[in-house]
Amino acid sequence: MNKFCLLFLLGVTGVVLLGSCKKYYESVPVEAVTSDYIWDTKDSNGVYASEFLFSIYASLPDGQNRISRDFLDAGSDDAVTSQTSAAPITLLATNGITIFNNPDDLWTNSYASIRKATDFLNNFSKVPLKNTYERRSWFGExxxxxxxxxxxxxxxxxGVPIVGDSVKTLKDDVQIPRSSFERCINYIVSECNQAIDSLRDDPVSAGNYGRWTKDGARALKAHVLLYAASPLYNGGNVGDSLNGYASYDANRWKLAADAAKAIMDEGRYQLETDFKNIFLAQQSVEVIFAKTNTQNYFLESRNGPINFSTAPATGNTSPTQELVDAYGMSNGLPISDPASGYNPQDPYSNRDPRLTYTVLYNGAQWLGTQLQTFNGGVNRPGGTTTQTQTGYYMRKFLGNFENATTYENHYTDWVYYRYGEVLLNYAEAMNEFAGPTEDVFNAVEAIRQRAGLNPYALDHSISQDSLRTIIRNERHKEMAFEEQRYWDIRRWKIAGEIYNSAPLHGISITKTPTGFLYNIVPVLTTAFDESKMYFYPIPYSEVVSNINMRQNPGWD
Incomplete structure (x- = not known):
């Protein structure tokens, strides 16, 4: 088989192309494979165009241990890496990135994918695909x-350069300036609106699960508009027109709320009854768009507790005490409330059930036994072995292995958009625009009710500021490790407060003859330069090769 087909086979998960590639290319030299073969004017089934489209899907980033074996959230206040050597993710939480070294630099990969999508949009019309419904959808995808x-x-x-419908190659001298933040947002929203008109209706069949749909595009649009309305961009930007709007406009919150409400009004999605099923069962009633993966237990091997001989793991992700403390009690009260019933020497009893779904702690059931994350315990023995740095392991996304003895394959799709986020997006945006209305309370209480809080209802007489605090806390708990918190503290423009006020903490647990002693201890001193860290530096290679490329504030 030639190299061109092999690239598709390696890059497109779950698509068997061997037969068609061999038949079509067996007499064609590798050097002769051109766009004419992809956009085949005789390919009425669109086989080769489909392969090209799926290669764009394959380039969607997968958040699972994405950054040198760490979750992005290990660069926020939710976790630290367990790796004993210097880990790139720590640079994001300690003012460590530079114009030469940024572990989350997606500039090149994103533009490569944009180029492929544009290539598809410019050329797919040449392919005589018989199924007109599919034809429209592929354009939308x-x-x-x-x-x-x-x-x-x-x-x-x-703001970044908008290339539009032109396709640039490595040989082109590209000197395109950055577009304003406002123009970029308008362009993205316009693209979503056009796509919505073409995409499949929701929900899709099992055979099309993992492909973009109308509500998938609506969810992206709502997500984008929520960011655009947020304090970092909505008049509070740290730079100029490249970094946000010139002044505050409350109507931006209304646009974000309306975009989320459009999905709610469709009525095609709902909250999953079992929180864990969102991530373990394909075609969950809550998942709007996800990147599909093969069944495996990769997440357990990377993030599960150490020292299980039948289920070896490296425990890469160490949730912080800050994340654990965000989860209140099962009665809906924060642990800081004297009426909550929280006991610091029995800290995990009667907590918000989402804590158990998200974090593994001392005494939690796992692989048929109770975890020992006390100092010197089986799952925190000390020494140089990679292990929890905080007394906690990540539970979210892992399979139901509480009573198993070994790990088995399960679905590990990366969920980009789900109905729970839509409700939280709506609640946040509408509260900012109109204050604590009944619709806002209904959205937040739906999340709290599904979580199992009793009572889940809130005091409807609270202020807008108080409700904002609750909404942000619900988002913190609900969306942990889903690549939300890292960006939320930036768009809310509170990253300086989060990173600079105090070090991140873990728990030091000492076993005694009568029980355990719990002491909160610092584990990582974080830092955030508010004059520049809200935006990444434009990569050095881009600045030196494009005379029209302006660097972000503070990175010159």
Whole structure:
């Protein structure tokens, strides 16, 4: 088989192309494979165009241990890496990135994917695909993915060059200046709107699960508009027009709320009854769009507790005490409330059930036994072995192995958009626009009710500020490790407060003859330079090769 087909086979998960590639290319030299073969004017089934489209899907980033074996959240206040050697993720939490070294630099990969999506949009019309419904959808899929990759750039760098429908090659001298933040947001929203008109209706069949749909594009649009309305960009930007809007406009919150409400009004999605099923069962009633993966137990091997001989793991992710403390009690009260019933010497009893779904702690059931994360315990023995640095291991996304003896394959799809986030997006945006209305309370209480809080209802007489605090806390708990918290503390413009006020903490547990002693201890001193860290530096290679490329504030 020639190299061209092999690239598709390696890059497109779950698509068997061997037969068609061999038949089509067996007499064609590798050097002769051109776009004419991809956009085949005789390919009425669109086989080769489909392969090209799926290669764009394959380039969607997967958040599972994405950054040198760590979750992005290990660069926020939710976790630290357990790796004993210097880990790239720590640079993001300690002012460590530079114009030469940024472990979350997606500039090149995003533009490569944008180029492929544009190539598809410009050329797919040549392919005589017989199924007109599929034809419309494929155009929509390429368009919404182009919008997705532009937003991946904008939330990292602010305004970026918009290439439009031109396809640049490595030989081109590209001297395109950055577009304003506002123009980028308008462009992304416009692309989503166009895609919505073409995409499949929700929900899709099992055979099309993992492909973009109308509500998938709506969810991306709502997500983008929520960011655009947030304090970092909505008049509070740290730079100029490249980094946000010139002044505050409350209507931006209304646009974000309306975009989320459009999905709610469709009524096609709902909250999953079992929180864990969101991530373990394909075609969950809550999942709007996810990147599909093969069944495996990769997450357990990377993040599960150490020292299980029948289920070896390296425990890469150490949740912080800050994350654990965000989860209140099962009665809905924060642990800081004297009426909550919280006992610091029995800290995990009667907590918000989402804590157990998200974090493994001392005494938690796992692999048929109770975890020992006390000092010197089986799962925290000390020494140089990679192990929890905080007394906690990550539980979220892992299979139901509480009573098993070994790990088995299960679905590990990366969920980008789900109905729980839509409700939280709506609640946040509507509270900022109109204050604590009944619709806002209903959205937040739906999340709390599904979580199992009793009572889940809130005091409807509270202020807008108080409700904002509750909404942000619910988002913190609900969306942990889903690549939300890292960006949320930036768009809310509170990253300086989070990183600079105090070190991150873990728990030091001492076993005694009568029980355990719990002491909170520092584990990592974080830092955040507010003058520049809200936006990543434009990569050095881009600045020196493009005379029109302006660097972000503080990175010159």
């Amino acid at each position: 390429a368009r919404v993915m182009r919008a997705f990759f532009y937003f991946e750039l904008v939330k990292r760098y602010g």
